[in-house]
Amino acid sequence: MAEEEKAQEEKKGGKGKLIFLILLVLILAAGGGAAYKFLVLDKKKAAETKEKQAEKIIEEIKATENVGVMFDLGTFVVNLADPDIERYLKVSIVLELKDQKVQQEAQKRLPEIKDAITTLLLTKRSSDLRTPEGIEYLKEEIAKRVNAILPLGGVKNVYFTEFIIQTG
Structure with a gap:
């Protein structure tokens, strides 16, 4: 009987460890995704915005060159x-x-x-x-x-x- 209780506790302990590991992996994945968004995607958007602003300035300069x-x-x-x-x-x-x-x-x-x-x-x-x-x-x-x-x-x-x- 003691052995059965020990086996059940090991099963419960194993499930608890498994749940803990799954939660840990999910938290790390979410953190990695957030870091990727802030470090990579936002930099890409900022670079695209700067490119658009530069193109707009060039268009304005061209427009002023075509003064009537x-x-x-x-x-x-x-x-x-x-x-x-x-x-x-x-x-x-x-x-x-x-x-x-x-x-x-x-x-x-x-x-x-x-x-x-x-x-x-x-x-x-x-x-x-x-x-x-x-x-x-x-x-x-x-x-x-x-x-x-x-x-x-x-x-x-x-x-x-x-x-x-x-x-x-």
């Missing part, structure tokens, strides 16, 4: 559409055009272009133009209107060299 023809439209002074008080906008606009042909066409249609921009500016309220988003939207609207006037389009960008909102 600058066409100065001059300064516009208009009343804004604020109902409560008279406010004035003074803005100087330079268009970046695709090439010399577009510049020649813009020169021919300068009165139309200035009229379209003046008409657009007269519809704006000062609250529309006090945020960076509002100013960017105005640039987009100007580009669309001028491109609609030019037969082949050609406005690449709109720049404000002066932008003043004055209360009167």
Whole structure:
């Protein structure tokens, strides 16, 4: 009987050791997996991110090398559409055009272009133009209107060299 108890205890002890060893192996495997992730995979992701950033910088440099023809439209002074008080906008606009042909066409249609921009500016309220988003939207609207006037389009960008909102 004592021998049977000893055999059962050895079986229980053997099972306990086996469970302990399995748990130890699982913990070591999880630790190894975590170490691999932090040491290898994260470094790969960081390297890929750096490569993408470098490619983006190269694209930006190439984009600046392809600067179009600058066409100065001059300064516009208009009343804004604020109902409560008279406010004035003074803005100087330079268009970046695709090439010399577009510049020649813009020169021919300068009165139309200035009229379209003046008409657009007269519809704006000062609250529309006090945020960076509002100013960017105005640039987009100007580009669309001028491109609609030019037969082949050609406005690449709109720049404000002066932008003043004055209360009167």
